[in-house]
Amino acid sequence: MTTLLEQTCASLDMVVFTHVGSGLFRPESVLPEWMLGLLGAQHGTDAYDLVDAFPFLSCFMDEARTRWQQGLSHPVRSGSWVEAGLPGSEVPLEASALFVDGQEVLILQQLGEKYRAEVALLQHVRDGLLNQEFLEAEVRKRTGEIRQREEDIALKLISLTSFRDQETGAHVRRIGLYAAAMARALDWSEAEVDNIRIAAPMHDIGKIGIPDNILLKPGALNEDEFEIIKQHARIGAEMLFGTDIPVLEMAAGIAWCHHERWDGSGYPRGLAGEQIPVAARITTIVDIYDALVHERVYKKAFDEAEAVAIMKGLSGKNLDPGLLKVFLYLLPVMRRIKDEVREEEDSPRPVAFETGRN
């Protein structure tokens, strides 16, 4: 029987110990070469303090004791751990505790190939995941670069009109941020939120096609002049349509429809209600808000309460009542944007612009 145990243990590269009390274990099979080095100074004694030799076992002994107290012959396993063997070598081990024939048994097994196979499998899977993660990060990075380029192009386009009308860089940024806050509250995807942040400020880009004598006229416009200025919506849309770039498609819709009114009395096409693209309806609301709470050459700045009262008066007429409710719910956010993105932060206005105004 002893020979059978010896041969079995040697074949499985394991050592069977029995617990003799006081945390000491007596080997019941021959100690293999790899274990002698790991036992260190204890080697040569009758019973070993295995927890001292293998500190990892300290976190397994509670489970082992429970198994022995339960008198169960079904083993409980520690899970694998690795001891540093000879310099540069590793010894993967696993402990099992079981109760056999009245004996508290602890088996230490060198996992060898079994461990290496498990590591190789996990390594393969994780390498695959890492590669996928790397590719995803690369796609995110490239997508970010493309978005940045789109935004730069959009800002350049907007700056073209800034040379000619009175809108400031801060106004342009605020319109984008207000609109993005609305979109986020409406649970749009991050890509769509980004799109409207970039697209909404382009709503007046068509003004570039309006003659100076009308666009920059200080007084009230007559009917003919107003008809001409109304064309900026169509001109802007024509400038922006015709690409497959989602942000420009959205910008085109906004440019075309931001003077449409919920009740159908707007221009250029007299669209009503949900015929008007939602991005345009949002832009209309935030553009009116920003215009009301800031000073213009033709009016003073209204305080927030006055602006809100005016906007509520436009609900269901100019403005989508549902979206206006969302806007009013977000008023603290809008106020923060208004306060944080101020005219003073603008880069110096081009001289040509100032000259043009005068």
Next chain:
Amino acid sequence: MGKTSLIQRYINSLFNDKYHTTVGVKVDKKMVSVDGQDLMLMIWDIAGEDAFTQIKPAYLRGMSACIVVIDGTRRNSFDVALSVHEMVRQQLGELPTVFALNKADLKGEWALGEEQIRTLAQLGHPILETSAKLGQGVGEMFMALARRLC
């Protein structure tokens, strides 16, 4: 990712660029001297958590201190590190801990933002930037922990 490399750098002054997965626990030792006092560090390199492996609570028994390694280049490493730290905290209470923001040699590619670093700082433990590749911060990290154990 990077735990084993940090330990290898510290124990054996070695670095291997290739990623080697850890299964279970690897146990290493190093004798250090802190203010003239000898201290044997028993270093347990515990396999990280992902979809395939979870840290067994039993592995944490008897732990005196811990280093939580965050791979600065990987987005979810921060979340995993926080959850591991919380697991340690719940099981063992507040232990001397150091957060290692690893792969400092690739700082230009870090996915870790200011906000995440602020979140870590709020946990009240030292945060060190480390690089197993360059050896940056590695000895300092273990010694910082060793000092807190004396």
